[in-house]
Amino acid sequence: MQHLQGTSYFIEIGDITQSSLETYIAKHYQQAKIVIIVDENTHDFCLEYLLTSFDCLKDAEVILLPAGEENKVMEVCFQVWEALTEYGIGRNDLILNLGGGVVTDMGGFIASVYKRGVDFIHIPTSLLGMVDASIGGKTGIDLGVYKNQLGVFNHPKAIFIDPIFLATLPDDEKRNGYAEMLKHGLIADKGHWERIKDKTVEQITIQDIADSVGIKFSIVEQDPNEKNSRKTLNFGHTIGHAIEGYLLEREPISHGYAVAMGMLVEAGISLDEQKITEIEFDEIKSVICKNFKQIAFEKEEIAIIVAIMRNDKKNELNKINFSLLNKIGSCEINCFFEGKQLIQKFNYLN
Numbered sequence: 001m002q003h004l005q006g007t008s009y010f011i012e013i014g015d016i017t018q019s020s021l022e023t024y025i026a027k028h029y030q031q032a033k034i035v036i037i038v039d040e041n042t043h044d045f046c047l048e049y050l051l052t053s054f055d056c057l058k059d060a061e062v063i064l065l066p067a068g069e070e071n072k073v074m075e076v077c078f079q080v081w082e083a084l085t086e087y088g089i090g091r092n093d094l095i096l097n098l099g100g101g102v103v104t105d106m107g108g109f110i111a112s113v114y115k116r117g118v119d120f121i122h123i124p125t126s127l128l129g130m131v132d133a134s135i136g137g138k139t140g141i142d143l144g145v146y147k148n149q150l151g152v153f154n155h156p157k158a159i160f161i162d163p164i165f166l167a168t169l170p171d172d173e174k175r176n177g178y179a180e181m182l183k184h185g186l187i188a189d190k191g192h193w194e195r196i197k198d199k200t201v202e203q204i205t206i207q208d209i210a211d212s213v214g215i216k217f218s219i220v221e222q223d224p225n226e227k228n229s230r231k232t233l234n235f236g237h238t239i240g241h242a243i244e245g246y247l248l249e250r251e252p253i254s255h256g257y258a259v260a261m262g263m264l265v266e267a268g269i270s271l272d273e274q275k276i277t278e279i280e281f282d283e284i285k286s287v288i289c290k291n292f293k294q295i296a297f298e299k300e301e302i303a304i305i306v307a308i309m310r311n312d313k314k315n316e317l318n319k320i321n322f323s324l325l326n327k328i329g330s331c332e333i334n335c336f337f338e339g340k341q342l343i344q345k346f347n348y349l350n
């Protein structure tokens with residue numbers, strides 16, 4: 001069992017049945033009611049394992065969310081808050097979020113706002129949830145085409161990461177997490193990039209997952225409120241989020257695929273700005289193109305995507321804020337561009 005201790009929470013990586021979940025609940029929530037939030041898939045594939053592994057969860061209430069990013073919206077939150085009220089959940093009770101990034105983002109938000117905050121624990125079940133979404137205290141939901149437009153920073157009390165849940169996760173979903181693992185290598189750790197760049201998703205090991213968790217954890221611990229170094233995690237996301245948001249109401253694509261496209265274009269911008277070499281760019285491009293399908297957008301679509309970026313949370317003084325690579329394994333924050341400078345950069349997707 002690998003253990004990471006943060007300032008306000010801890011992470012355990014390994015067999016959850018050997019983790020401290022049971023003793024932690026016995027110590028802090030003996031009298032508490034427990035609610036487990038799942039989506040349709042984690043209900044079918046993950047819940048039984050959890051319930052049969054832990055006696056302390058036998059009386060837990062289960063709240064079922066519809067699966068998918070299109071359901072990471074306020075309407076669904078309202079229903080959950082109503083259910084929590086019906087179950088008589090109070091401030092001293094506990095919410096367990098068992099699912100991918102949608103469940104942990106939305107479950108964390110629901111818990112943070114309900115009665116001004118109820119404790120919650122994340123048990124991520126997707127690769128993306130394990131290496132990224134569950135860590136760092138960003139909770140939230142989407143508003144129309146704007147990703148994570150509503151939310152709060154609030155950490156879970158604990159995160160339990162057990163790769164056993166990945167057994168039922170489709171490979172395509174695993175690739176979403178792989179995109180974020182590649183990002184962690186690109187922005188902060190060349191060794192991690194080297195170790196995973198030629199792997200298939202089936203070849204990812206628990207140590208690769210732990211390494212990625214460690215990178216994200218140390219970045220967010222240093223800069224929890226995203227004033228400085230945490231912005232490096234946005235590499236690929238300024239464009240990736242805008243693409244994901246644009247397609248949300250048309251033909252949704254998953255987060256990791258959008259981020260992979262975002263990383264390709266933003267690596268292209270890094271090249272144009274002479275921050276990385278052509279050799280580095282070609283290496284990044286070949287890894288991304290091998291694993292992630294690209295979409296070529298029409299001119300009018302690019303204009304809409306750039307317009308979405310103009311509303312990005314990270315912007316300052318009407319300029320769009322990017323985190324760009326300096327080299328493989330290092331990232332520079334606060335690189336500002338005008339929207340019109342970005343249109344032709346989408347050529348990197350072709």
Ligand SMILES: NC(=O)c1ccc[n+]([C@@H]2O[C@H](COP(=O)([O-])OP(=O)(O)OC[C@H]3O[C@@H](n4cnc5c(N)ncnc54)[C@H](O)[C@@H]3O)[C@@H](O)[C@H]2O)c1
Pocket residue numbers: 039040041042045046067068069072099100101102103105125126127128129132133134135136137138139147148165166167168169170173176177254255256
């Ligand atoms: N808070 C953050 O810092 C942060 C970081 C990155 C991404 N995110 C968010 O995370 C979300 C994407 O996360 P995701 O890719 O996990 O999406 P997701 O939660 O929608 O999960 C993907 C799919 O896999 C299913 N699934 C999950 N675990 C499973 C399992 N063990 N077996 C079978 N099916 C399973 C889900 O039901 C869903 O259909 C986005 O909303 C993104 O904005 C948040």
